[in-house]
Amino acid sequence: MDKILKGIMIYRATVKEGMVKQFVKIKDNPTPKAVFFTCIDSRMIPTRFTQTNVGDMFIVRNAGNLVPHSQRFPDEQDTNEPAALELGCVVNDIRHIIVCGHSDCKAINLLYKLRDPEFASKDNRRLSPLRSWLCTHAHTSIEKFNELQAHDFNKPLLFQAETPLRKFVAYIDPDKKFNIEDRLSQINTLQQLQNIASYGFLKKRLEQHQLHIHALWFDIYTGEIYYFSRAAKRFVIIDENNFKKLLQEVVVFYS
Numbered sequence: 001m002d003k004i005l006k007g008i009m010i011y012r013a014t015v016k017e018g019m020v021k022q023f024v025k026i027k028d029n030p031t032p033k034a035v036f037f038t039c040i041d042s043r044m045i046p047t048r049f050t051q052t053n054v055g056d057m058f059i060v061r062n063a064g065n066l067v068p069h070s071q072r073f074p075d076e077q078d079t080n081e082p083a084a085l086e087l088g089c090v091v092n093d094i095r096h097i098i099v100c101g102h103s104d105c106k107a108i109n110l111l112y113k114l115r116d117p118e119f120a121s122k123d124n125r126r127l128s129p130l131r132s133w134l135c136t137h138a139h140t141s142i143e144k145f146n147e148l149q150a151h152d153f154n155k156p157l158l159f160q161a162e163t164p165l166r167k168f169v170a171y172i173d174p175d176k177k178f179n180i181e182d183r184l185s186q187i188n189t190l191q192q193l194q195n196i197a198s199y200g201f202l203k204k205r206l207e208q209h210q211l212h213i214h215a216l217w218f219d220i221y222t223g224e225i226y227y228f229s230r231a232a233k234r235f236v237i238i239d240e241n242n243f244k245k246l247l248q249e250v251v252v253f254y255s
């Protein structure tokens with residue numbers, strides 16, 4: 001806690017004044033650009049690696065960057081993630097949703113182990129809210145992972161995006177650069193696009209191309225960030241070589 005208190009004192013002496021000016025500037029005309037889902041991992045600092053600022057993004061964080069599927073919530077038993085989607089995309093009319101996964105994700109490493117039925121047993125889940133959260137809301141990621149593993153990681157996976165007609169194909173780690181848990185993390189990141197599209201209150205916006213869903217993936221080991229390109233059917237590193245092409249894809253398809 002002392003680190004936090006000392007940090008607040010530094011903030012007061014340095015960036016506070018500038019931030020207050022920005023709050024005033026956007027107060028009457030807020031134009032946030034994205035709802036950003038990511039993991040709670042302390043190494044993930046999305047405003048730093050996207051260089052976004054006050055007023056730019058709504059950020060939602062949980063263990064494993066999950067967006068539970070709507071079928072998990074009958075009879076208005078909702079939870080934080082869909083409420084955040086409504087606040088962002090409906091109340092504030094934000095037009096882009098981004099799900100950002102990452103390598104060496106502790107939640108995903110645990111999800112990988114939860115493929116073992118004994119480890120994922122009901123008794124064990126009762127003892128561990130984290131196991132329960134992952135088993136309940138990330139089981140479809142495991143199903144897709146198993147499908148891919150059965151084909152020795154060579155076949156592409158099919159995901160649904162904005163609408164049932166807008167499916168996309170994904171080759172997971174075709175260059176065989178990442179370990180098995182990181183491949184699961186990439187699948188899990190893409191699976192959330194499908195889960196987001198399951199919410200009825202977003203349907204019209206998604207069908208009318210007023211709302212778009214994207215996936216990013218942060219590699220903790222190298223600091224590199226990948227964008228899932230539906231044109232390239234894979235996660236593509238965002239760097240000097242690919243930037244223009246990716247920008248064009250984003251502008252042509254999603255603006």
Ligand SMILES: [Zn+2]
Pocket residue numbers: 039040041063064065102104105106107108
């Ligand atoms: Zn994580």
